[in-house]
Amino acid sequence: MALDRGRAARDEAAPAPRLTPDWPGWVACATAAVGFFACLVGWLAGGDGFSVPWAPSLDLHLSFRLDGLGAIYGLLATGIGALVFAYGTRYMTLHLEHERRGAVERWRFWPWMLLFAMAMVGLATAQDLVLVFVFFDLTAVCSYYLIGFDRSDSKARTSAVMALLVTVVSAVAMLIGAVLLYAAYGTFAIPELIERVGPSETTTVAAALIAVAALAKSAQVPLHFWLPRAMAAPTPVSAYLHSAAMVAAGVLVIGRVHRLLERSELVMTGLLVIGALSIVVGGVLALRRDRLKQVLAYSTISQYGYMVLLYGMGSSTSNGAAAFYVMAHAVAKSALFMTAGAVTMATGEDRLSKLGGLGRRMPVLAVASAVAAASLAALPLTIGFFKDELFFAAAWEEGSVTTVLAVVAAALTLAYIGRFWVTLFLGAEKGQVTERSVVMVAPVAFLAAVTVVGGLVTEPFARLAASAGEVTAGRPVEVDPGYHLELSPENLMAIAAWTLGGLLLAAPRLTTVLSRTLARAGDLFGPRRGYEAMLHGLDRASAGVHGLEVRDLRSSIAAVLVPAGLLVGLAFAATPTDGAFALGHVSGADWVILPLLGLITVVTLVIARSRSRLAIALALSVVGFALAAVYALIGAPDVALVAVMVETMLALVFVAALARLPQEEPDEDRGSVVRKKRRRRDVVAGSIAGLAAFVTVWGFLSKPAAESVSDDHIRLAPEAHGGDVVTAIVADFRGLDTLVEITVLLVAVIGVATLMRRGKTW
Amino acid sequence: MVRRSGRGAAPDSVVRVVARMLPAPSVMVAAALIVKGYAEVGDGFAAGVIVALAVSLTYVAVGADGAEAVLPVLRHAPKIAVTGLLLALASGFFPLVYGEEPVSHQPAPGEPLTKFGKLELFTQLLMDIGVFLLVVGVLVMLLHQFGRLRGEEKS
Numbered sequence: 001m002a003l004d005r006g007r008a009a010r011d012e013a014a015p016a017p018r019l020t021p022d023w024p025g026w027v028a029c030a031t032a033a034v035g036f037f038a039c040l041v042g043w044l045a046g047g048d049g050f051s052v053p054w055a056p057s058l059d060l061h062l063s064f065r066l067d068g069l070g071a072i073y074g075l076l077a078t079g080i081g082a083l084v085f086a087y088g089t090r091y092m093t094l095h096l097e098h099e100r101r102g103a104v105e106r107w108r109f110w111p112w113m114l115l116f117a118m119a120m121v122g123l124a125t126a127q128d129l130v131l132v133f134v135f136f137d138l139t140a141v142c143s144y145y146l147i148g149f150d151r152s153d154s155k156a157r158t159s160a161v162m163a164l165l166v167t168v169v170s171a172v173a174m175l176i177g178a179v180l181l182y183a184a185y186g187t188f189a190i191p192e193l194i195e196r197v198g199p200s201e202t203t204t205v206a207a208a209l210i211a212v213a214a215l216a217k218s219a220q221v222p223l224h225f226w227l228p229r230a231m232a233a234p235t236p237v238s239a240y241l242h243s244a245a246m247v248a249a250g251v252l253v254i255g256r257v258h259r260l261l262e263r264s265e266l267v268m269t270g271l272l273v274i275g276a277l278s279i280v281v282g283g284v285l286a287l288r289r290d291r292l293k294q295v296l297a298y299s300t301i302s303q304y305g306y307m308v309l310l311y312g313m314g315s316s317t318s319n320g321a322a323a324f325y326v327m328a329h330a331v332a333k334s335a336l337f338m339t340a341g342a343v344t345m346a347t348g349e350d351r352l353s354k355l356g357g358l359g360r361r362m363p364v365l366a367v368a369s370a371v372a373a374a375s376l377a378a379l380p381l382t383i384g385f386f387k388d389e390l391f392f393a394a395a396w397e398e399g400s401v402t403t404v405l406a407v408v409a410a411a412l413t414l415a416y417i418g419r420f421w422v423t424l425f426l427g428a429e430k431g432q433v434t435e436r437s438v439v440m441v442a443p444v445a446f447l448a449a450v451t452v453v454g455g456l457v458t459e460p461f462a463r464l465a466a467s468a469g470e471v472t473a474g475r476p477v478e479v480d481p482g483y484h485l486e487l488s489p490e491n492l493m494a495i496a497a498w499t500l501g502g503l504l505l506a507a508p509r510l511t512t513v514l515s516r517t518l519a520r521a522g523d524l525f526g527p528r529r530g531y532e533a534m535l536h537g538l539d540r541a542s543a544g545v546h547g548l549e550v551r552d553l554r555s556s557i558a559a560v561l562v563p564a565g566l567l568v569g570l571a572f573a574a575t576p577t578d579g580a581f582a583l584g585h586v587s588g589a590d591w592v593i594l595p596l597l598g599l600i601t602v603v604t605l606v607i608a609r610s611r612s613r614l615a616i617a618l619a620l621s622v623v624g625f626a627l628a629a630v631y632a633l634i635g636a637p638d639v640a641l642v643a644v645m646v647e648t649m650l651a652l653v654f655v656a657a658l659a660r661l662p663q664e665e666p667d668e669d670r671g672s673v674v675r676k677k678r679r680r681r682d683v684v685a686g687s688i689a690g691l692a693a694f695v696t697v698w699g700f701l702s703k704p705a706a707e708s709v710s711d712d713h714i715r716l717a718p719e720a721h722g723g724d725v726v727t728a729i730v731a732d733f734r735g736l737d738t739l740v741e742i743t744v745l746l747v748a749v750i751g752v753a754t755l756m757r758r759g760k761t762w
Numbered sequence: 763m764v765r766r767s768g769r770g771a772a773p774d775s776v777v778r779v780v781a782r783m784l785p786a787p788s789v790m791v792a793a794a795l796i797v798k799g800y801a802e803v804g805d806g807f808a809a810g811v812i813v814a815l816a817v818s819l820t821y822v823a824v825g826a827d828g829a830e831a832v833l834p835v836l837r838h839a840p841k842i843a844v845t846g847l848l849l850a851l852a853s854g855f856f857p858l859v860y861g862e863e864p865v866s867h868q869p870a871p872g873e874p875l876t877k878f879g880k881l882e883l884f885t886q887l888l889m890d891i892g893v894f895l896l897v898v899g900v901l902v903m904l905l906h907q908f909g910r911l912r913g914e915e916k917s
Contacts (some may be wrong), residue, residue: 172881218829637803638805641787645812648815649815652815656909716871721882723802724804724805732886736864739848739850743847746844747899749904757907761905
């Protein structure tokens with residue numbers, strides 16, 4: 001014991017293990033870089049696509065096209081991916097060293113990151129709603145493992161589950177919407193749907209369902225609460241998923257199916273409202289967060305609100321602006337996330353209140369992140385200036401309400417990101433810088449350079465955005481950002497926003513009150529409460545049903561028999577059965593069958609009355625063998641053979657199981673009231689199940705359905721070289737079923753082995 | 763497998779003798795069922811259960827340890843089951859290689875096929891043999907798992 005403690009103390013004192021270079025991370029980085037150039041070359045070459053039939057009977061195709069929209073998101077996913085992966089090689093190494101985890105843990109990280117990047121490219125280029133759904137869910141599954149990477153941390157685990165549930169459950173809404181559209185218009189292909197779909201109630205419902213999935217993915221109010229929680233993920237995950245990829249997927253889908261959504265006035269108005277709400281809620285809450293990544297998470301909610309708002313406006317200008325916004329925002333936001341991670345790694349602190357004055361100690365990072373923050377706040381000479389210019393232009397075009405909203409939104413952005421950067425890098429020195437890493441600063445600097453280049457040379461970005469806007473709007477779109485030194489509405493709005501933002505920055509007390517009040521209101525009445533209540537309710541309901549079912553053996557059996565009986569009753573009540581149930585004639589071999597059936601009846605009564613277990617087991621096999629004889633007599637020797645086999649095996653199993661049971665029943669409830677009550681319940685459950693079985697069999701024998709597939713089976717068996725219909729069905733007609741069933745059989749026996757002796761099959 | 767602790771520990775000698783002699787003929791019967799399977803009653807599943815029944819009788823007669831000592835081949839049950847599954851799956855999905863739907867058998871329906879007595883040579887047969895091996899393997903594995911339980915509890 002003492003020795004153990006001594007060893008533990010030594011472990012504590014020993015420096016954290018130094019890990020080898022992170023080559024899986026570099027491989028991921030290289031792959032992403034190659035993907036970036038492939039996307040770029042593909043797009044410059046004209047952006048072709050391909051389509052392979054997947055399930056032709058459902059008109060499903062694996063169809064991909066690298067159009068403008070696909071190119072933007074593909075380039076973002078691979079380009080920012082490559083930078084974040086490079087950053088991650090250092091970050092994850094440090095992270096694992098701090099937590100004293102081995103290098104092998106990298107294999108639980110990088111494959112998911114890479115798979116995520118691939119899913120993102122697939123999603124960007126997919127042209128089929130079902131395909132979109134598949135990639136949508138693939139990104140959600142990857143994000144689950146990435147957010148929950150620190151699996152020993154319970155907060156990370158609940159956050160991962162929350163992100164998964166919110167995005168996956170709402171993704172199901174998208175699938176339902178897709179199926180609705182398929183039912184009405186006969187295709188899942190997005191380009192064809194866009195041509196065929198007209199305004200109708202189905203369209204509205206389907207569009208709304210698809211929009212819900214997209215909005216949940218982009219963390220829009222009221223389904224935004226998963227994103228701040230997801231900050232429990234390692235920073236590279238946030239810098240990638242929660243700036244440029246996962247959350248962008250929602251906006252991507254809106255851009256992709258925008259012309260479907262456009263068919264419904266209601267959905268477009270909904271986008272406007274939700275976008276506006278998200279901007280304000282995210283922006284106000286971001287004003288006073290203390291943790292670095294929380295500020296950025298709420299900022300992301302707010303920023304994607306801009307894009308949703310732009311798509312909700314639905315003009316050509318706004319569609320192009322939304323595409324441009326995605327690029328500008330993703331570059332700035334991932335740089336800021338990486339800044340937050342670099343600062344936290346350098347100082348060990350992740351709160352604004354514990355940090356300050358880092359500018360002199362980390363000058364490169366300070367300048368680079370200043371550029372990124374300026375871009376987010378839309379200051380001139382950065383690419384971000386134009387995102388807001390286009391945003392203002394679209395808002396001005398739309399009307400006065402959106403104009404005011406746009407100015408407020410931009411002011412909020414300037415205020416929270418200004419506070420973020422100023423607190424971090426200016427003022428009194430707080431926090432110790434212990435760790436410096438070039439690899440963790442270089443990507444931020446690179447993104448800052450991209451931001452500045454974009455602020456001077458807008459042409460390539462504008463071209464990409466115009467091309468994407470064209471895909472979204474279905475008509476040529478002008479995206480023409482530039483510096484105009486005149487009193488245009490955009491410039492006036494920008495100046496108003498900077499002034500207002502500056503005032504907000506200068507009045508921390510006001511923003512504190514505002515932000516705290518909203519945060520408290522959100523805690524009290526917010527949607528997260530609903531989510532948690534729903535989860536707990538489901539949990540309780542599940543536990544209740546489970547408890548009811550497994551309370552004792554009789555309940556378990558009743559839980560199968562009673563619902564089955566009730567369902568049969570429902571089906572019976574819903575099916576027109578007038579004249580279908582007929583009494584047959586008794587003739588020929590039937591006279592042999594009748595005594596057998598009589599025997600079965602008698603034995604069944606014996607089973608119900610008997611108290612000896614062995615007698616019950618043997619009587620059950622009498623029933624089975626008698627039924628096998630009945631099969632043989634009504635001309636189904638193949639079924640009879642199988643029945644005899646199964647019956648023999650069952651009898652053996654029964655006897656074997658009985659040998660393991662205790663000889664006597666437990667004394668305590670012999671003759672008690674509970675027991676009598678249970679007996680009465682048994683009678684009811686048994687009667688329901690028995691009646692249902694009787695009705696089913698009688699109905700089947702009366703052949704209420706005129707045509708049955710079994711006639712076809714009997715007719716086709718000789719042609720399939722089968723003298724025996726059962727064999728022909730098993731091996732040929734339903735061969736695929738057989739293959740699945742036998743696979744299940746082996747899986748089941750492995751399950752038994754796992755339960756009985758920890759997976760030893762022999 | 764079934765040994766009551768109180769009375770008569772071992773089953774009587776008739777059962778033991780029958781159990782000792784049954785496995786070999788049961789394999790014959792199973793083979794017959796598969797051979798004539800398509801022309802008449804019977805298939806791989808029934809054949810598999812018959813062999814497994816003979817084995818389980820051995821378990822009943824001489825207990826789990828005894829049965830596995832008498833029939834050492836039983837320890838290959840997992841391999842047999844996996845082989846059977848792979849064989850059946852391969853026969854089912856092989857048609858994909860030459861661009862047909864899964865479980866399209868050769869020779870195709872209506873085409874003439876080679877007969878060898880009652881035995882019809884076609885790809886269904888492979889699937890049937892696969893199912894047979896799987897059923898034997900799985901049931902023997904189950905016997906092993908449950909039959910040994912009590913002994914394990916003791917030790």
